[in-house]
Amino acid sequence: VHLTIPAENGNATSGMLYGLMYEDINYSGDGGLYAELIRNRALQGPNPDLTAWRAYGAGVKLNVDKTEPLSDALPNVIRVDVPATATGKVGFSNEGYWGIPVNTDQYKASFYIKGDYKGDIEVSLRSDVDGMVFATKDVAVRANSQWKKYTTRFTPTSASPNANNTFSILFDADKVAGKSLYFNLISLFPKTWSNSGTNGLRVDLAQAIDDIGGKFLRFPGGNNLEGQSPPYWWKWNVTLGDLIDRPAYPGPWGYVNTLGLGLVEYMRWTDLMDLEPILGVYAGLYLDGTVVPEEDLAPYIQSALDELEFLTGSVDTPWGAVRASLGYPEPWTIKYVEIGNEDNLWGGLPSYQDYRFDLFNNAIRSKYPDITIIASTPEITGTPAGTWLDYHRYDKPDHLTTYFDQFDNWDRNHPVMVGEVAVIAPNEPNKPEVEWTPGALRLAFPSMIGAVAESIFLMGCERNADLVKAVAYAPGFQNLNSYQWVPDMISYTADPADTTLSISYYLQKLFAHNVGDTTVPIVTTANFRPLFWSATYSKQHREYYVKMANYNGTSTDVTLDIPALRGGKATWTTLSAPSGHSYNSPRNITSKWTVTEIPKSGTGWTVTLDNLMIGVLKIQK
Ligand code: AHR
Numbered sequence: 115v116h117l118t119i120p121a122e123n124g125n126a127t128s129g130m131l132y133g134l135m136y137e138d139i140n141y142s143g144d145g146g147l148y149a150e151l152i153r154n155r156a157l158q159g160p161n162p163d164l165t166a167w168r169a170y171g172a173g174v175k176l177n178v179d180k181t182e183p184l185s186d187a188l189p190n191v192i193r194v195d196v197p198a199t200a201t202g203k204v205g206f207s208n209e210g211y212w213g214i215p216v217n218t219d220q221y222k223a224s225f226y227i228k229g230d231y232k233g234d235i236e237v238s239l240r241s242d243v244d245g246m247v248f249a250t251k252d253v254a255v256r257a258n259s260q261w262k263k264y265t266t267r268f269t270p271t272s273a274s275p276n277a278n279n280t281f282s283i284l285f286d287a288d289k290v291a292g293k294s295l296y297f298n299l300i301s302l303f304p305k306t307w308s309n310s311g312t313n314g315l316r317v318d319l320a321q322a323i324d325d326i327g328g329k330f331l332r333f334p335g336g337n338n339l340e341g342q343s344p345p346y347w348w349k350w351n352v353t354l355g356d357l358i359d360r361p362a363y364p365g366p367w368g369y370v371n372t373l374g375l376g377l378v379e380y381m382r383w384t385d386l387m388d389l390e391p392i393l394g395v396y397a398g399l400y401l402d403g404t405v406v407p408e409e410d411l412a413p414y415i416q417s418a419l420d421e422l423e424f425l426t427g428s429v430d431t432p433w434g435a436v437r438a439s440l441g442y443p444e445p446w447t448i449k450y451v452e453i454g455n456e457d458n459l460w461g462g463l464p465s466y467q468d469y470r471f472d473l474f475n476n477a478i479r480s481k482y483p484d485i486t487i488i489a490s491t492p493e494i495t496g497t498p499a500g501t502w503l504d505y506h507r508y509d510k511p512d513h514l515t516t517y518f519d520q521f522d523n524w525d526r527n528h529p530v531m532v533g534e535v536a537v538i539a540p541n542e543p544n545k546p547e548v549e550w551t552p553g554a555l556r557l558a559f560p561s562m563i564g565a566v567a568e569s570i571f572l573m574g575c576e577r578n579a580d581l582v583k584a585v586a587y588a589p590g591f592q593n594l595n596s597y598q599w600v601p602d603m604i605s606y607t608a609d610p611a612d613t614t615l616s617i618s619y620y621l622q623k624l625f626a627h628n629v630g631d632t633t634v635p636i637v638t639t640a641n642f643r644p645l646f647w648s649a650t651y652s653k654q655h656r657e658y659y660v661k662m663a664n665y666n667g668t669s670t671d672v673t674l675d676i677p678a679l680r681g682g683k684a685t686w687t688t689l690s691a692p693s694g695h696s697y698n699s700p701r702n703i704t705s706k707w708t709v710t711e712i713p714k715s716g717t718g719w720t721v722t723l724d725n726l727m728i729g730v731l732k733i734q735k
Contacts, residue, residue: 171204
């Protein structure tokens with residue numbers, strides 16, 4: 115196959131084509147990216163229980179107590195009943211999000227206590243396998259009938275070989291025998307990514323997503339924005355401030371969100387990784403199909419306006435002042451707001467089409483005319499020109515490749531954000547499309563053939579850079595101990611040694627690192643399929659990036675010519691795996707990433723594109 119780049123005069127790319135979609139699903143915030151190590155730290159949720167907690171000491175009992183609330187937001191607390199006969203150290207421990215990793219960095223522990231206790235309380239990290247103590251610290255406590263917070267820092271003397279560890283809080287039995295002590299909001303933070311501090315991000319997971327090199331962050335969902343049923347949706351204003359004031363959010367994915375990863379934490383994340391925020395605002399649709407009627411929608415619209423004022427208003431505005439009071443006097447900039455999420459589903463489209471989109475859109479546009487509005491479905495008609503449409507596609511490999519050219523003939527009045535795209539199921543004879551019925555076949559981890567199909571879809575987006583402004587894989591994260599959706603881009607347990615970067619992860623990284631500011635035409639006599647290609651050029655870096663994939667073809671030599679180019683250093687980066695079914699799983703990475711320099715021969719460069727290989731030929735001017 116012979117490809118020629120005759121000129122650089124293509125369409126401009128958005129500059130933020132590749133990015134991240136994030137929501138708390140699969141314990142991706144709590145138990146994932148949010149670095150908190152204590153699970154069920156404040157017995158939150160409508161049905162509080164003692165999940166992850168264990169009593170320590172003969173006869174010691176733990177209870178969910180509702181009579182001694184720590185705050186309005188955190189009404190349930192742990193009551194530790196100590197028997198009159200108790201001796202030595204007693205207390206309780208937490209097993210974390212299915213384990214607690216221990217390394218030799220500093221940890222920060224804190225807890226609230228109420229009750230009659232004066233003396234040391236020992237916090238420690240110890241092995242659940244053999245009791246080995248990795249760290250212990252005494253906290254001098256003078257507890258009484260008022261809630262008091264204690265914070266301490268400690269550094270383990272050695273790292274644990276695995277994450278089978280617990281965090282314990284122990285006290286002297288003889289000081290409290292026959293009585294009870296109350297505890298709540300028990301927290302343990304390890305070192306966080308890029309010093310993101312309290313409420314910061316887990317180091318290895320944050321590093322992995324930063325390494326992708328994406329340019330935007332779409333948050334807070336996905337379905338997690340919408341909530342399962344009234345009255346729950348992602349209420350941004352209760353995610354602010356001290357953790358003591360953040361109530362539980364029973365998100366739609368079957369577990370309670372602590373909201374420790376709140377709006378401010380998301381914004382800090384975008385700051386630290388230099389990502390463009392794409393903010394989803396709740397638009398009156400619950401996942402059970404409930405829709406807020408038109409006459410009741412005003413407070414929800416006001417909430418979206420308040421959210422924007424909180425983020426972008428000066429300190430002289432009421433919500434800007436709230437932001438400043440939290441330590442952020444400088445306003446953030448929000449350029450993109452998505453109204454809702456998948457409002458064509460769950461019976462939502464008629465109301466979105468009839469009144470919800472317009473009411474939100476008019477209110478936001480009239481106050482913030484510079485913000486680009488994104489409708490959460492491509493199926494709505496009649497939106498003002500310039501409105502972006504959010505397109506989602508979960509598919510099978512063969513079927514996804516058929517969408518390579520779909521954006522070629524799209525209505526150019528409406529730019530597209532591909533907010534979610536992934537191959538989620540294998541090809542099956544006579545079943546070309548994904549089935550959403552329970553038990554339908556799914557991939558456990560992204561496969562090589564799936565990644566090749568995704569690459570073809572992404573090249574279709576790049577070729578239409580005037581139209582497709584942003585594209586993201588979804589979902590991003592999966593805690594392997596409890597999840598609701600497969601496959602996912604990054605999988606993990608509490609033990610960082612299990613963290614698995616999928617083949618689709620590597621595809622995102624490959625493409626995000628190799629995209630220019632302009633698409634460039636490719637002239638050839640060859641037809642697409644089984645080979646696919648697209649090219650961009652970066653004026654800033656003076657580099658061409660020619661992406662290619664081979665979908666079920668034979669190994670093929672591809673020669674690229676750029677007649678106008680005299681010199682040129684070429685690097686060929688490939689992503690491949692032993693077979694189309696191959697996938698990466700914990701401690702078993704099958705995909706291969708190779709980088710080779712390609713010598714110029716004549717006016718061009720020749721590379722070999724094997725079956726089910728993805729490659730990028732980067733040419734520096
Ligand atoms: O990414 C998983 C889910 O898929 C998202 O929450 C939702 O937007 C879509 O249906």
